[in-house]
Amino acid sequence: MELLDISSLVPSAVDRLVAVEPADGGQAILFRRREDGELEQSTVPFHPWLLVSGPELAAALEGSCEIQPLNGNGIHRARVFFPDISSYETAIRQLKQLTGAGPGSPLAPYRIFSDLTQQILFQLPARLFRGMRFNDIRRMQLDIETRTTEGFFFPNADRPGDEVILVSLRDSTGWETCLSAHETGEAELLRTMIRLIQERDPDVIEGHNIFNFDLDYLEKRCRRHKIPFRIGRNGHLAKARASRFSAAERITAYRRFDLYGRHVIDTYHLTQLYDISHRDMESHGLKAVARYFNVAAPDRTYVDGEAITQIYDSNPETLAKYCLDDVRETDAISRILSPSFFHQAQLIPLSYQNCVCRGTATRIDGMLCAEYLLAGESLPQPQRAQPFQGALTEAEAFGVFHDVWHIDVRSLYPSIIISRQLCPVGDRLKVFLRLLTGLRRFRLAAKDAMKQATPETREYYSALQSSFKILINSFYGYVGFEQGTFNDYELANAITSAGRTILSGMRDFLVSQQAVIIEMDTDGIYFHPHDPTVGQAEMERRVQATLPEGIEIELDAVYAAMYGYKSKNYALMDENGRVTMSGAALKSRGIEPFQRRYIKEHITLLLQGRNDALPALYQKYEEDIREHRLPLKDFAKREILSMSPDAYKSKLANGETKRSAAYELALASNYPFAQGDSVEFYVTGTKKTVSVTGNSKLLKDADPAMRDENTAYYLDKLAQLKAKFT
Numbered sequence: 001m002e003l004l005d006i007s008s009l010v011p012s013a014v015d016r017l018v019a020v021e022p023a024d025g026g027q028a029i030l031f032r033r034r035e036d037g038e039l040e041q042s043t044v045p046f047h048p049w050l051l052v053s054g055p056e057l058a059a060a061l062e063g064s065c066e067i068q069p070l071n072g073n074g075i076h077r078a079r080v081f082f083p084d085i086s087s088y089e090t091a092i093r094q095l096k097q098l099t100g101a102g103p104g105s106p107l108a109p110y111r112i113f114s115d116l117t118q119q120i121l122f123q124l125p126a127r128l129f130r131g132m133r134f135n136d137i138r139r140m141q142l143d144i145e146t147r148t149t150e151g152f153f154f155p156n157a158d159r160p161g162d163e164v165i166l167v168s169l170r171d172s173t174g175w176e177t178c179l180s181a182h183e184t185g186e187a188e189l190l191r192t193m194i195r196l197i198q199e200r201d202p203d204v205i206e207g208h209n210i211f212n213f214d215l216d217y218l219e220k221r222c223r224r225h226k227i228p229f230r231i232g233r234n235g236h237l238a239k240a241r242a243s244r245f246s247a248a249e250r251i252t253a254y255r256r257f258d259l260y261g262r263h264v265i266d267t268y269h270l271t272q273l274y275d276i277s278h279r280d281m282e283s284h285g286l287k288a289v290a291r292y293f294n295v296a297a298p299d300r301t302y303v304d305g306e307a308i309t310q311i312y313d314s315n316p317e318t319l320a321k322y323c324l325d326d327v328r329e330t331d332a333i334s335r336i337l338s339p340s341f342f343h344q345a346q347l348i349p350l351s352y353q354n355c356v357c358r359g360t361a362t363r364i365d366g367m368l369c370a371e372y373l374l375a376g377e378s379l380p381q382p383q384r385a386q387p388f389q390g391a392l393t394e395a396e397a398f399g400v401f402h403d404v405w406h407i408d409v410r411s412l413y414p415s416i417i418i419s420r421q422l423c424p425v426g427d428r429l430k431v432f433l434r435l436l437t438g439l440r441r442f443r444l445a446a447k448d449a450m451k452q453a454t455p456e457t458r459e460y461y462s463a464l465q466s467s468f469k470i471l472i473n474s475f476y477g478y479v480g481f482e483q484g485t486f487n488d489y490e491l492a493n494a495i496t497s498a499g500r501t502i503l504s505g506m507r508d509f510l511v512s513q514q515a516v517i518i519e520m521d522t523d524g525i526y527f528h529p530h531d532p533t534v535g536q537a538e539m540e541r542r543v544q545a546t547l548p549e550g551i552e553i554e555l556d557a558v559y560a561a562m563y564g565y566k567s568k569n570y571a572l573m574d575e576n577g578r579v580t581m582s583g584a585a586l587k588s589r590g591i592e593p594f595q596r597r598y599i600k601e602h603i604t605l606l607l608q609g610r611n612d613a614l615p616a617l618y619q620k621y622e623e624d625i626r627e628h629r630l631p632l633k634d635f636a637k638r639e640i641l642s643m644s645p646d647a648y649k650s651k652l653a654n655g656e657t658k659r660s661a662a663y664e665l666a667l668a669s670n671y672p673f674a675q676g677d678s679v680e681f682y683v684t685g686t687k688k689t690v691s692v693t694g695n696s697k698l699l700k701d702a703d704p705a706m707r708d709e710n711t712a713y714y715l716d717k718l719a720q721l722k723a724k725f726t
Contacts, residue, residue: 009347009434009435009438010127010347010367010371011125011374012124012125012126012127012346013124013125014030014032014124014126014130015130015131015132016032016033016130016131016132017030017032017126017127017129017130018031018032018033018039018128018137018138018203019031019128019203019233019261019262019263019351020117020120020121020126020128021117021260021261022046022048022116022117022119023043023046024084024085025084026045026046026083027043027044027045027046028044028045028046028120029041029042029043029261030042030043031203031233031261033136033137033138033203037138044124046119046120046123047066047081047082047083047084047123048081048082048085048116048119049079049119049123050079050080050088050091050092050095050110050111050113051070051076051078051079051080051110051111051112051379052076052077052078052080052095052109052110052111053075053077053078053109053110054077054078055067055069055077057095057098057109057110058078058080061080061091061094061095062090063082063087063090063091064082065080065081065083065087065091066080066081067080068376070376070377070378070379071375071376071378072377072378072428074372074377074379074381074426075109075378075379075381076110076111076378076379077378079373085116092112095110106382106384111379113369115351115354117350117351117354118349118350118351118354118366121349121350122369122370122373125349125374127345127347127348127349128346128351128352129342129345130346134335134338134339135172137203137204137342138171138172138173138200138201138203138204139171139172139203139204139205139265139331140169140171140172140197140200140205140206141168141169141170141171141207141327141328141330141331141334142167142168142169142205142206142207142214142327143167143168143208143214143323143326143330144164144166144167144168144213144214144218144323145165145308145312145319145322145323146162146163146165146217146308147161147162147163147165147312148162148306148308148309149161151671152671152700153306153678153680153699153700154677155217156674156676156677157216157217158220158674158676159672159674160224163181163186163221164181164186164189164190164217164218164221165181165182165186165189165312165319166178166180166181166320166323167179167189167190167323168320168323168324168326168327169196169197169327170324170327170328170330171200171202172331175200176324176327177196178320178323178324179192179193179196180316180320186225187225187227190218190221190222190225190227194227194229194230194231197231198230198235201233202262203262203263204262204263204264204265204352205231205259205262205263205264205265206264206265206266206267206330206338207266207267207330208266208267208268208285208286208289208326208330208333209266209268209286210264210266211255211256211264211266211268211269212254212255215238215240215255215257215264216240216255216257219238219257231259231262232259232261233260233261233262234260234261236259236260238257238258238259239257239258239259240255240256240257240258241255241256242255242256243255243256245269245357246359247269247273247275247276248276250272258353263352263353264353265338265341265352265353266356267286267289267337268284268286269356269357270334270337270338270341270356271289271337272284273356273470274337274466276470277469277470278466280572280580280581282587286326286329286330286333287302287329289333290329290332293336293459294459295329295333295336296329297325297328300325300329301318301322301325302322303319303322336459339460339464340464340466340468341355341356343442343464344363344468344471347367348363348366349366349367349370350363350366360470360471360477360478361474361477361478361481361483361484363471363474364435364471364474364475364484365483365484365485367431367435368427368431368432368486369485371429371435372429372431375429377428377429379485380426380485380486381426382483382484382485382486382487383487383488383489384482385482385489386489395518395519395564395565395566395567395568395570396507396517396518396519396520397516397517397518397564398564398565398566399563399564400561400562400563400607400609401516401518401528401561401563402528402560402609403528403532403558403559403560403561404518404527404528404558404559404560404562405528405529405536405539405555405557405558405559406524406525406526406527406555406556406557406558406559407506407510407524407525407527407539407540407543407553407554407555407556408523408524408553408554408555409502409503409506409523409524409551409552409553410447410552410553410554411440411444411469411472411523412499412502412503412551413473413475413496413499413523414436414439414440414473414475414476415440415550415551416495416498416499416502416551417433417436417475417476417495418433418437418440418550419549419550419551420498420550421433422494422495423491424479424486424487424488424491425488425490425491426485426488427486432475432486435475436475439472439475440472443465443468443469443472444465446461446464446465446468447461447469449461450462450464450465476492479491479495480492499522499523502547502548502551503520503523503525505546506525506543506547506553507520507525509542509543509546510525510527513529513530513531513534513539513542514530514531515527515528515529515530516528516530518562518564518570519562519564519568521567526559526562537555539555540553540554540555543555558575559572559573559574559575560573560574560575560577561607561609562607563603563606563607565583565725566583566585568582568583569583569584569585569586570582570583570586571586573604573607573608579600579603579604579607581599581600586603587599590637592635592637592714592717593633593634593635593636594621594625594630594634594635594714594718597634598621598718598721599725601617602614602617602722602725603725605617618718618722621718622718625711625714625715625718626711628707628709628711632682632699632704632707632709633680635682635683635709635714636681636682636699637680637681637682638678638679638680639662639678639681640676640677640678640679641663641666641673641674641675641676641677641678641679642675643675644674644675645663645666645667645673645674647675648660648663648667649663659693660693661681661692661696662679662681664693664696665681665697665698666679669698669701679698680698680699680700681696681697681698681699682696682697682699682702682709683695683696683709683710683713683714684696684697684708684709684710685712686710686712687710687712687713688710688712688713688715688716690710690713695710
């Protein structure tokens with residue numbers, strides 16, 4: 001399944017590495033998965049290091065160290081090695097005192113790479129997984145089910161009664177089990193889980209939302225029972241800290257877990273990264289993602305989350321099947337989405353886990369810096385941030401169009417960089433261009449393979465090429481990255497300017513062919529052809545003939561219909577009638593469920609050309625709301641309490657936050673809501689214009705026999721939707 005040998009891009013002294021860890025006494029531990037599947041552990045010398053502006057500053061440090069001068073005129077012209085981690089940490093404290101600058105300051109005359117795993121991979125030099133296929137690593141999937149105390153809608157590990165009741169484990173050998181607390185109790189369940197993880201000894205532990213739910217929950221319940229949460233390799237305790245995860249413009253907080261000798265991969269994160277390019281997923285939840293990728297088994301067991309406690313007490317076998325199906329789907333999703341990051345770990349001097357969790361610019365910076373230090377070259381000073389103009393994104397026409405074609409420049413920005421042989425001003429060795437050329441070749445090979453792939457492997461290649469598309473396109477973003485060692489704002493401007501010129505030229509040519517331009521976004525154009533009989537291949541040839549050498553396009557998709565709402569907000573219907581929507585205006589998760597459903601049904605009718613059915617659709621929703629036919633859950637919003645209700649109360653009193661319906665309801669409730677709890681509520685009253693904060697009710701307090709949702713308020717929301725899409 002491998003397309004080409006990407007390992008030729010960067011060197012590695014060790015093969016089949018699955019993890020590296022620093023150790024005391026100037027050593028590092030290497031974990032290798034041999035070809036026979038057995039794990040091998042060895043020790044090698046490792047001397048932590050940092051960079052300083054010159055030998056003079058290095059000589060001012062107390063204690064033993066080895067100074068390596070670096071070539072070139074970069075800002076950091078010496079690399080200093082220390083006998084062990086303790087002396088390295090002492091040197092960092094000394095540098096702070098000597099220079100008056102912390103290591104994060106752009107003015108500091110020294111630089112540290114705080115990730116010791118990264119330092120080890122730089123120094124060996126080595127990359128993970130060299131000489132391995134994705135199927136060679138030992139992956140384990142984990143999923144838990146928990147009780148929820150009566151009156152609450154979501155479990156909270158800090159509530160005594162919200163116990164872990166099931167744990168499903170599965171690994172890539174096909175082994176699987178579902179542990180139950182039914183007879184043993186929670187404490188023994190947790191001990192058995194930890195023992196099995198140590199016995200099965202996976203290289204990777206996977207789960208869907210495993211950071212913010214499963215591992216966080218398990219750690220807290222273990223702490224309650226005074227059970228050491230030893231799920232790292234060789235019995236090491238799990239370590240956790242607050243962190244943030246970025247997927248395009250979306251930044252979310254999460255509790256990161258690091259396991260000694262292992263990697264944690266969250267398929268929820270992988271899904272968000274995949275959706276950056278596709279933007280057609282209705283939900284990032286496990287069940288929805290499994291359906292999206294067609295990996296949900298026909299006999300898959302489904303259970304309403306709010307009924308888990310009741311089903312466990314009455315029919316534990318059904319819940320066990322549900323829990324096992326969760327890990328099976330996690331495995332299937334991982335097999336589609338993880339390989340691209342597996343391949344990146346073969347190139348990037350970071351742990352597999354960090355290849356997912358760190359941003360693309362950070363990954364690129366790691367590759368570039370590693371190449372320079374391997375060559376004994378000094379690193380330049382990053383440029384200070386400067387504004388630069390972005391890509392061309394325009395909505396040229398609005399409404400419904402039939403027979404819509406999409407023409408796309410293959411890797412626009414990378415193609416501009418490569419065809420014009422562009423490099424950041426500080427990159428003396430031209431590493432930037434060499435790495436980008438190799439990665440682009442790999443991505444295009446994956447994209448071509450996707451077209452010829454069987455149904456079983458098409459999603460694999462799709463995910464692979466999408467991930468590498470994001471990585472290579474980020475080479476452009478990297479030159480405008482404030483913390484990028486080799487950033488170059490003049491180059492960033494030149495690249496986007498060339499991109500705008502190319503896309504504008506394509507638009508002008510298509511207009512000369514009397515095509516209707518609907519949407520332009522960075523590197524592609526959606527348009528309705530004036531004469532479809534020209535044919536896609538001929539149209540592609542004509543557009544290609546207008547472009548400069550090194551810029552390649554493809555007419556990669558045809559849609560039965562397209563609805564243009566505004567820039568970056570549109571819906572597409574393929575030849576099979578499947579509708580996908582892109583943009584926050586069309587698929588916001590912040591609105592009530594009935595609104596999301598109405599938008600999808602309204603736009604589907606538009607795309608199908610059934611405008612005459614729109615009045616009936618609106619009338620049906622209007623009557624359903626007025627006659628209380630919709631379940632109250634359709635009107636409910638769900639918010640997660642990011643702080644405790646008491647903390648909210650204090651901040652509100654000090655003028656540090658605004659009034660919130662979710663927190664006000666939590667404070668007024670008889671239930672002990674805590675940080676991390678989910679609050680579901682709907683709006684009450686009789687007038688369409690009401691204060692939501694003062695007119696809301698917890699969904700769990702609703703009486704189905706006494707409907708009190710504010711029909712005027714929700715009818716007004718429906719009317720606003722109708723006007724929005726008229």
